[in-house]
Amino acid sequence: MNKKTIPILTTNIPQLKLCNRGKVRDIYEINDTLLIIATDRISAFDVVLPNGIPYKGKVLTGLSEFWFKYTSDIIENHLITTQIEKMNNDVIARQKDILQGRSMLVKKVAVIPVECIIRGYLAGSGWKEYQKTQSICGIKLPAGLKESDKLPEPIFTPSTKATTGHDENIPFSRVIDMVGKKLAEELKEKSMKIYLKASDYARDKGIIICDTKFEWGVTKDNKTILIDEALTPDSSRFWPQEGYEPGKPQHSYDKQFIRDYLESIYWDKKPPAPALPPDIIQKTSEKYLSAYNALTGKSLI
Structure with a gap:
């Protein structure tokens, strides 16, 4: 593997205040903004794997930037810039070789403690729940649906934002209890609008967005905005439209490939x-890159 494809597993910028090192992102605080750096770390079953996936962080950042701009007519988001030279920070500028293409300078906001998940198809934990109860998060669904079937219409299936362990699916009534009816309705409506707009766009590019999750924050002037990442292979299930066939799991652009291994x-x-074999690492990197290429029409390498 040549030098430019060596994965970035961690960052260390002692001149900046590290406020969180997540499964994938290192987040530094700079006054009233955050520097979010998407590393090439990858997790599965809530465990960070020892190997990184080349280009993964750049795919996550590039796709988030693309979708933030594409959906800005629906809702504002936290992105200020992804361009190092526009961050006006000498410390960041000195780290340009590492940070370029994988960093977002964003507004710092109060995070709403709800994962806003939209499901357009029956897969993952939704499929498991449907098999037991014929419903997801208390939403009754028609009988006789098969794995990977398209739902009659997309559904909003929120979950808690767990700091440790697994997120927990919750009914919409619980979201109302947590954040109030007005904000809960706004989260549901805006999440659905973004999913529908993005799904239509992706379908034209040959990609099915099976499901996705959004995170939201509230600014100091009490405005709700989209935060975190948007419609990436880490926060969504992307399926190739070619070969889509309900009744079984689908080929995927996301890390389901690694989970299966x-x-x-x-x-x-x-x-x-366990460590991942080189061929699994390479194929996973190719899946992330191909999703980016298909959706943006651009190449990262």
């Missing part, structure tokens, strides 16, 4: 995670 070697899903 880890299941095949019977890993117990407890840390430490």
Whole structure:
């Protein structure tokens, strides 16, 4: 692997205040803004794997920037810039070789503690819940649906934002209890509008957006805005339209490929995670890059 494809697994900028190192992102605080750096780390089953995926952080940042701009007519978002030279910070500028293409300078806001998930198709935990209850998050669905079927219409299935462990699916009534009816309705409406607009666009590019999650924040002047990332292979299930066939799992542009590999070697899903073989790393990188290329019409390499 040549130098330019060596994955970035972590960042260390001691001159800036590190406020969070998540599964994928390193977040630094700069006055009333945040510097969000998408590394090439990848997690599966809530465990960060020892190998990084080349270009993954750049795909996440590039796609988020693309979707933030594409959906800005629906809702404002937290993105200020992804261009290092526009961040007006000498410390960041000195790290340009590492940070370029994988960094977002964003507004710092109060985070709303709800994961806003929109499902257009029956997959993942939604499929498991449907098999048991014929519903998802209390929303009754028609009988006889198959795995990967398109739902009669997309549904809003929120979950809690867990700081540790798994998020928990919750009914909409719980969101109302948590944040109030007005804000809950706004989160549902805006999340649905973004999903529908993005789905129509992606379908024209040969990609099905099975489901996705959005995160939201509130500014100091009490305005709700879209935050975190948007419609990436880490926050969404992307399926190629070609070969789509309900009744089974679909080929995917996201990390389901890695989950399937880890299941095949019977890993117990407890840390430490096993190392990934080079061919699994390469194929996963190719999947992320191909999703970016298809959706933006641009190439990262």
